[in-house]
Amino acid sequence: MDVLVLKAWLNILGSENVLTDSATISATQTATFATTQRVLAVIRPGNCQDVQACVKIANQYKTPLYPISCGKNWGLGSRVPVEDNCVILELSRLNRIIDYNEKLAYITVEPGVTFRQVYEYLREQKSNLFVSVTGSSPYSSLVGNTLERGEGISPYGDRLAHVCGFEVVLPTGECVHTGFGRFANAKTTAVSRWGVGPYLDGIFTQSNLGIVTKMTMWLMPIPKYFQEFICVINDSYRLEKLIDTLQELVLQETIKSNSFTFWNCYKLLSRLGQYPWKLMGEKTPLSLKERKGIERWFGSGSLYSASREQGLAERRVIEQALEGQVDELIFADQDSKSDLLKENPSLGTPNDKTIKSTYWRKKTKIPLQIDPDRDGCGVIWLCVVFPFDGKQIVEALMSIESTVKSSKFEPNIAMSCTSGRSIQMFIAIMYDRNVPEEDQRAMECYERVFQQLIQEGYIPYRLGIQSMNSLPPAQDDYGKLISILKQGLDPNNILAPGRYDFRSDWPDQT
């Protein structure tokens, strides 16, 4: 790296925000699985103008930048860039809550703003609104999670469907505003997604075409009446029919989107504690099928209603539909269980239970300060979407479980009902990076599952940094379209090279 480029950044950001010390570099080069990419430096702009200036300098010196918000992309690559020799552009100093409107139910934030921060802010405001939280860390970024198209818990969980008004720094340093935001006096920027003219927000998600420095996220009102329910099936043979029943309930919106989740027994166990080393005589993997004969599935749903009467009517619709299809069905409402409204992720309280579960195979205790990267927690996450169809999903599950088990890992699987038409599946391969050769074995297992799913036509909807080039080629001229966008917007290819960059599909690229 040219020493002049560092100097140029130093002039703007000050020495405390241009980091090249080996501790910082080494930390940012570490993910929850094996990586080889080297990081040249970490630079930390403080506002949008800083970001513009940093990007212009990067262009001048042809030095690639890899933007991260809070850097909590655990299981998918953490802070590690897709390609070697990038400078990390860390946006955590842009951490202002810029606007908030209780009546129209939105909040406008910068990329450094975390779910925890918004939760606390809304509590201070005595707000009746909540943000759809991530299942991941409370300290992850609203903007980062949205741009990755990560999903949230609760009905606003399809994030891109509930955000608008981006401020974006283009790869050459210009700044644009999406929706109505480009008009100086527009009063509808925070309440209208599409604006007038082409809808552009989408091209800045899962992409390397711009750096989002501001975004409005819509907030959901806390319902007048809230219920939760859980159901259990003792073996997966009932799963197919149950999925199809839920499909009808979600399609007709009795259960709202992103408000019903399935966990298999391994997922549940990993949330409750660490691997039962003693019980298992230090052996891996854990197979409940072998030990107990059954592998339970657990479902949990939330109901958001405008009155007690309406909520109870919805409950009856669900009870009737699930009649005879589950081994247990338990409802709790805010009256019967007075703490249901408190600390509930389905009502916007973030928690770190999923992140704690990354210590599943570790033999050390879970530390107070959780950091899976630092602590050698092995996690490889695979996110895939299915048609909401029992037969297809159960067939795929059987094949995934079999592959993971044959690699001697636990098939840690969760599913979320994204809409009445699709289900997202989250497969976590969890291991201890300090066990020799586990890195390699885990990645081989991941690759087998990944390829198997793709062959069946189930394409991941989100990619880890190791898989950006692993999708099958496009059957059309898609690569040309992406090439035109990327080459037009980022002629020097300085922004997050290789990240969701599918130009290679176009053989004619220059």
Next chain:
Amino acid sequence: MDVLVLKAWLNILGSENVLTDSATISATQTATFATTQRVLAVIRPGNCQDVQACVKIANQYKTPLYPISCGKNWGLGSRVPVEDNCVILELSRLNRIIDYNEKLAYITVEPGVTFRQVYEYLREQKSNLFVSVTGSSPYSSLVGNTLERGEGISPYGDRLAHVCGFEVVLPTGECVHTGFGRFANAKTTAVSRWGVGPYLDGIFTQSNLGIVTKMTMWLMPIPKYFQEFICVINDSYRLEKLIDTLQELVLQETIKSNSFTFWNCYKLLSRLGQYPWKLMGEKTPLSLKERKGIERWFGSGSLYSASREQGLAERRVIEQALEGQVDELIFADQDSKSDLLKENPSLGTPNDKTIKSTYWRKKTKIPLQIDPDRDGCGVIWLCVVFPFDGKQIVEALMSIESTVKSSKFEPNIAMSCTSGRSIQMFIAIMYDRNVPEEDQRAMECYERVFQQLIQEGYIPYRLGIQSMNSLPPAQDDYGKLISILKQGLDPNNILAPGRYDFRSDWPDQT
């Protein structure tokens, strides 16, 4: 126009699909307001490959194409291109329903497929699903209406939020598929909006960046229990509070998005019949304030419930909220009114009542074959979005009504609750094009309202062909972004020149 370009198209499409006769040309040059643009020819490809070939020829001869689906963009320019000397690329021959799935609730269509066609198809299939219809013509295109970001009646009315899997011919003739559609064997193309990588559908709406030749639209299940309700207020002084009450009901989803509509008395009258020429002694405009002292507002809503019990509980929430706020409130359910499920636009039956209302000021009877372009119906439509806030909306309404009345037209106004955060307003200026100088007077009135709204910060979300250059300049580098997209994708500027093309905001453009 080069005669060789016509020959080239003739070779591909045959003479019956390359039209230059004066009757056709004259018809396509006619809108519901004054225009001067000349059309060179109409070409009618029969499939996606035809479209690709036509576009390549257009590039070769640098002849601009203006794509239309069914050409029913009444009130906003009908079939007339934004710029002079275009060839119309009419897609009505691409009229196949390509896929349909009852369980996963979607239909895949070409741009020539109309709302009437889908309605009849679903009825034939004895489907339990319905498409969100347009308030406009039953013979308008699902694809065309979606790309214009026209809104539908019923909860799936925000069309771009309920479509996916575009097939797009780029301005240089290549073909791409959005979402998961680029992968040969993907099973999730019709059920997942975002795919993997940048979300691209949006850039092909309100744009001139591609020609959509296929699209999947999601269908809503007919609810187990359906209700409608209407409310009346006798004067607009109660409107502000009523709007704010509805905001809460829509935000908490008791009333779903696009399921409650306000009409003022002029809008209602125009739907019930033609102008009362006799009563008014042949004079215009009609002012109910002057004649009757009051100008009523009418609200109508639909409730889609999963059971009778749930529906009645929702009804009670609404009754309590509207208590004392309206002069009349009447509910009807499918039991009390057995024909409620039949021929109901809120359940997917298209009708032509709005289009008939374009004959409002005509002194001739409404013909059997409706054609506002041919019959000299004057209609200028203005579509604008507001924050869902009673005070702001009522203030704007008063100023709009005053401007329209001072121009001697009736303020024909409808509003739809798009979400808990915004309301769309539809202002129709209706007149008789055969009355001398009315064209000019009406356009002047439109321009005054348009400028007035923009000055207040309420930007139209959809533009007529006459207003593509009337928006205020961007306060940022937006023009550069649009320039890069347009110049990259359409180097010869052959696709719908001037249509939602905001490059002029960028002074450095080449």
